[in-house]
Amino acid sequence: MKITSIIIAFTFALSISFASELTELYKKNQTPTYTELIAHYQQLADTYGSARLMEYGKSDSGEPIYLFVISHSGIFDADSIQAAGLATVLINNAIHPGEPCGVDASAKLAEDLLAEGVIPNTRVVTCIIPAYNVGGMLNRGCCSRANQDGPEEYGFRGNAKNLDLNRDFIKADAENTKTFYKIYHDWKPQIFVDAHSTNGADYPADMTLINTARSRVEESMRTFFNSSMTNSLYRDMIKSGYSISPYYHTYGDTITDGLMEYMDSPRYSTGYTTLFNTMGYVSEAHMLKPYPVRVDATYAFLKAVVFYAQLNSSAILSIYNNANNNIRKVKEYGINYKLDTTTNLELKFESYRKKYRTSSVTGLPIHYFDQSIRDTNTIPYYADYKPEKMIQVPQYYVLPQAWSAVKERLDLSQIEYRTLTKDTTMQVELYYISKYETSDRPYEGHYFHYNTEVIKDTQEVTLRAGDMIILTDQDGIRYIIESLEPEAEDSFFSWGFFDSMLQQKEWFSDYVFEPKAEKILAENPKLKADFEQKKKDDKEFAASSW
Template structure:
């Protein structure tokens, strides 16, 4: 018995020693490799009964994506956690592996959460993704972050398919994203943090913070999220000696012009999680601060969030649950938010003096920041966005089963629907795509559509057994609207999921169609009058035989109804 106890104590001491060694790497301006990192979490899971290391599918690079869970209650399933009244915090690391401060901060945090008395967390379940972009983390080197101070080596921004995973949360091209869906919907966190480092200007603050744009937050939770929770984070950071600011997203050319709240559309991690009413943050440790400072600032931020959730677990859960109830009641939904410059807040911002010198490389002026001079200004902070358009929310969307890539994403996001048992006809509201623009170069693997406009129509359509009827009265209503409404900024249409509808399939030969065109005009006096008026008003049209015949063709029974017809229908 004594020998067994001795062996156990020895193994425990050795395991903790190895774990502690890894969590001190950052002090040497180093960050662990992927293998070292996962070994650390495996040791913790093997050592502590209140920890689990769970596997959630494969990344694009083939390695499993892990979730490390700390639950002092011993409960490790979301439904039971909910019943027990425990708050859940999800932390994501290494979405951009060249910004690894969250990796090191979370490794230390996990150890401290499990060490008695360091961070009280009995009312919180903490879920940590140790490394999300594994392909990028394995692509390790010294130099891809030219404007960053350490660590000595780190990963690369793109994943194994060279995707920026923080642009993939709607289109889900990466297996990593599909794994994230499973993690997110299994645990349904009330609070989410995605750990990053900044790019851009130099200033004294060690940490800047992006909170989900308040205009996109469910109204019932705005005050709690933006005032109570966020204020607590800021106060906690400052009490521990860290300077923290809203993310420096410039509005004009100078600091005194102010800056604006970051609009995190659903392609981004926090833009995605807010679709399900999670309170989301992106931590942005300042890239030019020494690496140990960035790690410790990130650690302190995460610690303060968990402390808040521990003390206020009931309120956190209540706000989240209430938002999910309120969102089901919406009758119209705003899309495509634009900054409202007529309203603003005032914030104090400490900056380094911006100056100019002549570059010894280019011979032209270049700005720099004089760290010997600090300025504190009260500057405008633009935080109000207004939707460009409001969508009337239908009772149902109808998704024909042919669009399997869309169905896959709905399934992964636990969207409820029923399938038709037999073929049927149904009167629906539908859209025709009347206008859109497309990026000249590919963006994240797609030629992206934007400034989309539609024309509504009502038609009777034929539906097949197996087609899907999707009710909007469900928790995922915002995800449904943002992904299925073609005009929405990050919709499936915007990402090119429906490009095949934009191509006309049937045409005509002019010598065959010309006699039919004459007959069509004879039988349709209104069309003939419109045709003659267009010829009169448009000289270029009147001199183009093909254009004139096509005009008649496009307004005849021969023209295919499905050209530019958006294939997802609405039932009001």
């Protein structure tokens, strides 16, 4: 027994030593490789009974995406955790592997939660995706982010398909995104954090924060999320010794013009999770702070989130469940949010003085931030957005079975529907696309449509056996509307999933159709009147024989 105890103790000591060595890398301006990182989490899972490392699915690069789960309750089945009334926090890392501070911060957080027992409370389950963009993480180098202070080597923003995964959460072109869907919908987190570093301006704050745009948060949870939770996290960061501000997203040319809240539409990680009433944050450590500072600031924020979840788990679960119940009852739903500049909050913001000089390289004017001069201004903070259009929520949407790529994404997002067992004729409201614009260049693998307009009509149509009837009275109602309404900015139509419908497939010769056109107009006086009026109003139309 003595020998066994010594061996166990020695093995345990080696495990802790291995883990600690990896979590000290960031202090040397380094970040672990994918292989080193997964070995770290496997070592923790092998050492602690309250941890599991789960292989969840594949990435575009072929390597698996893992989920690391810390559950002090000893429950590791997602359904059982939900049944037990435990709150869940999901942390995502390396969606942009050139911004790896979350990778190191989460590795340290996991070690501390387990080794030190920082949170012995059994009411919170912490789920960590160690490396989401695996292909980008494997594509390591020193120089793709020239506007960043360390680490020595890091990954690349694009994944194995050169996709920005933080624009993929509706279209799901990447296997990574499909794996995320499985993780997210299995575990149904109440809180989600996506760890990043900033781009752009220089300023004193160690950390900036994107919270899900408050206008898009379900109404019953809005006050809790905006006032109680977010404000508490700001206070906790300051207590930990790190300065924090809202994300540097300027309204005008200068900081005195104000900042505006970032609108995270459904293409973004927190935009997607908000569709299912998860409260979301994007931590943005300041790129020009030394790498150890960025990691420590990210660690402090992640720890603050988990602590807050522990202290407020009952309230968080209650608010989350209420939001899911309330959203199913909405009769109108807003899409395409635009900034409301008629109202704003006030924000005290500390900045470095912005100045201009002549570039010694180009000979042209270039701006810089003078760190020797700090300005503190009370500036407007534009936090309200208003929907451009209100949708009357239908009882059902109909998706013909031909659109298998759309069906796949509905299935992955756990959207419920029933499949017709026989051909059925019914009266439906349908859309005709009357207008849209398309980007001149591809964006994230698509020629994106925008400024779409539709004409509604009510018709009797025959649906085929196998077509899908999608009930809106379900938890995924917001996802259903945002993805299936053609005018919604991140809809499947906007991303080109229905593009084949935009091309004419049959033609005719005008000389052949002329006698038929005469007969149709003669038999339909109103159609003829509309036709003549159209010729008067539209010169281009009148000049075409088609």
